[in-house]
Amino acid sequence: xxxxxxxxxxxxxxxxxxxxxxxxxxxxxxxxxxxxxxxxxxxxxxxxxxxxxxxxxxxxxxxxxxxxxxxxxxxxxxxxxxxxxxxxxxxxxxxxxxxxxxxxxxxxxxxxxxxxxxxxxxxxxxxxxxxxxxxxxxxxxxxxxxxxxxxxxxxxxxxxxxxxxxxxxxxxxxxxxxxxxxxxxxxxxxxxxxxxx
Amino acid sequence: xxxxxxxxxxxxxxxxxxxxxxxxxxxxxxxxxxxxxxxxxxxxxxxxxxxxxxxxxxxxxxxxxxxxxxxxxxxxxxxxxxxxxxxxxxxxxxxxxxxxxxxxxxxxxxxxxxxxxxxxxxxxxxxxxxxxxxxxxxxxxxxxxxxxxxxxxxxxxxxxxxxxxxxxxxxxxxxxxxxxxxxxxxxxxxxxxxxxxxxxxxxxxxxxxxx
Numbered sequence: 001x002x003x004x005x006x007x008x009x010x011x012x013x014x015x016x017x018x019x020x021x022x023x024x025x026x027x028x029x030x031x032x033x034x035x036x037x038x039x040x041x042x043x044x045x046x047x048x049x050x051x052x053x054x055x056x057x058x059x060x061x062x063x064x065x066x067x068x069x070x071x072x073x074x075x076x077x078x079x080x081x082x083x084x085x086x087x088x089x090x091x092x093x094x095x096x097x098x099x100x101x102x103x104x105x106x107x108x109x110x111x112x113x114x115x116x117x118x119x120x121x122x123x124x125x126x127x128x129x130x131x132x133x134x135x136x137x138x139x140x141x142x143x144x145x146x147x148x149x150x151x152x153x154x155x156x157x158x159x160x161x162x163x164x165x166x167x168x169x170x171x172x173x174x175x176x177x178x179x180x181x182x183x184x185x186x187x188x189x190x191x192x193x194x195x196x197x
Numbered sequence: 198x199x200x201x202x203x204x205x206x207x208x209x210x211x212x213x214x215x216x217x218x219x220x221x222x223x224x225x226x227x228x229x230x231x232x233x234x235x236x237x238x239x240x241x242x243x244x245x246x247x248x249x250x251x252x253x254x255x256x257x258x259x260x261x262x263x264x265x266x267x268x269x270x271x272x273x274x275x276x277x278x279x280x281x282x283x284x285x286x287x288x289x290x291x292x293x294x295x296x297x298x299x300x301x302x303x304x305x306x307x308x309x310x311x312x313x314x315x316x317x318x319x320x321x322x323x324x325x326x327x328x329x330x331x332x333x334x335x336x337x338x339x340x341x342x343x344x345x346x347x348x349x350x351x352x353x354x355x356x357x358x359x360x361x362x363x364x365x366x367x368x369x370x371x372x373x374x375x376x377x378x379x380x381x382x383x384x385x386x387x388x389x390x391x392x393x394x395x396x397x398x399x400x401x402x403x404x405x406x407x408x
Contacts, residue, residue, distance in 0.1 A: 027253045029246065036245050041234035061241050068248035124236075130229035138230060152212040153227050159212075178208040181223065185203055188222045 014038075021081055025072050032071075036064070039082060043089045045131070046150045049139045050093040051100075059096050063089040083161040086151065090165060137187055138180075145180030148173050344368055345382035 016034050023031035040060065047056035066088050074084055138146050144166075151162035151173075159177075163170040203211070203223075211227060348368060365378070372381030 029249065032249045033242070033246060036242060037234065037239060040241065040245070041238040042231075044238050045230065057241060061244055064241065064245040065248045068245065068252045071249075071252070127229070127232055128235055128237075130225075131232045131235070134226045134230035137226065149212070149227075150230075153214065154231050156214070156231075174209075177212055178203070178205060181208050181211055182203050184226060185223050188226065 016078055018078070021078055025074065032068070035081070039085055040064070042082075042155050043085060045135055045154050046086065046147075047089055047093055048135055049146055049150055050090070051096050055096060055100075059092045060089065062092045062096075066092070079158075079161065082155060083157055083165055086155050086157065087165050137184060140187065141180050141183055144176045145183060148177035149180040149184070152177050341368075341371060342385055345385050348378065349382050349386065 014034050014037070016031075016038050020031045020034050024035050043063065044056055044060050047059050050056075051059055063085070067085055074081060076084065138149055140146075141149065147166060148162060151157045151165060152159070155162075157165065159170045159174050162177075163173040166173055211224065214227070214231060345368070348365070365375075368382075369375040369378055372378045
């Protein structure tokens with residue numbers, strides 16, 4: 001179900017297959033790279049909304065250290081892996097937010113490090129703008145709605161897996177996601193929607 | 198309003214990424230959010246691969262942060278255990294000295310309680326020590342000092358809890374009252390005879406090197 005994204009929306013060059021995860025767990029570098037390339041962009045987008053664009057990369061790197069270390073102990077399939085990786089990233093994000101709350105805000109300097117802007121073609125640049133705009137709009141939602149929408153749409157988790165990641169009941173997550181969609185539609189319909197936070 | 202346009206079913210289909218099921222612009226928005234990876238989003242690949250390689254080389258090792266926390270915890274626990282051991286040993290010694298240990302009165306402290314600590318306090322006068330009443334104070338022993346250290350170290354934090362501790366009762370007995378523990382310990386730790394009565398205890402023997 002959650003695989004729909006990679007097949008219906010523009011498919012990726014190399015999508016992980018059934019053998020990718022077991023191979024990576026046995027130590028196959030190429031398989032791990034395939035997993036990384038399939039998972040990291042989704043994680044990064046989710047994290048950008050959770051902790052902001054400036055810190056998302058750091059939190060993601062932190063998460064991958066953990067994933068690489070504990071991969072051999074992971075039990076489950078590809079969908080399970082995505083949910084597991086999401087949980088790890090989310091925990092790192094929450095730790096990060098707690099730490100950030102305790103220290104004085106020194107933003108600005110960090111923003112300069114954001115987005116290396118290595119997009120090659122004009123088309124890619126347009127896609128990037130569209131993606132950034134979409135994420136910025138989702139980030140305007142109440143946090144529980146934004147998370148529910150991102151976990152379903154970007155991470156490709158089903159309602160049950162998303163609920164497990166969030167530690168909530170599937171019904172609550174479903175409701176939050178539906179409300180989020182309605183609110184996004186409102187943003188799209190209302191004038192001045194382009195004003196960013 | 199548009200709010201009503203997205204029903205449950207439509208919402209579910211949108212969330213699953215099925216195309217052209219919802220209002221066009223919302224559909225586009227979600228597609229853009231879930232668009233294929235960009236090159237810049239993979240800039241951490243080198244670091245992730247390095248992490249994977251090092252995890253393969255040393256599957257049993259953990260990142261520093263976790264091991265540091267563990268080491269710190271272990272240290273803390275060791276220190277606590279040591280403090281508890283000191284308090285417990287002191288408690289037994291004081292209880293023995295003050296006659297607080299259960300058992301027939303004429304029994305000498307049993308070996309299982311009677312480690313070196315008890316011997317320090319007893320000093321060859323075990324029956325005599327036991328016959329002394331509550332009012333009499335034993336000499337300050339190394340274990341009593343340790344107990345005082347443990348007591349004063351935690352003095353600020355949790356007094357109520359401390360007073361429930363059996364070893365505090367023993368300390369109070371040695372000091373001659375619960376309210377005198379603070380002074381007693383202060384004196385003891387300052388290496389003064391303090392509240393203890395030199396005439397009645399075996400303090401003089403205690404400090405002799407050839408016991």
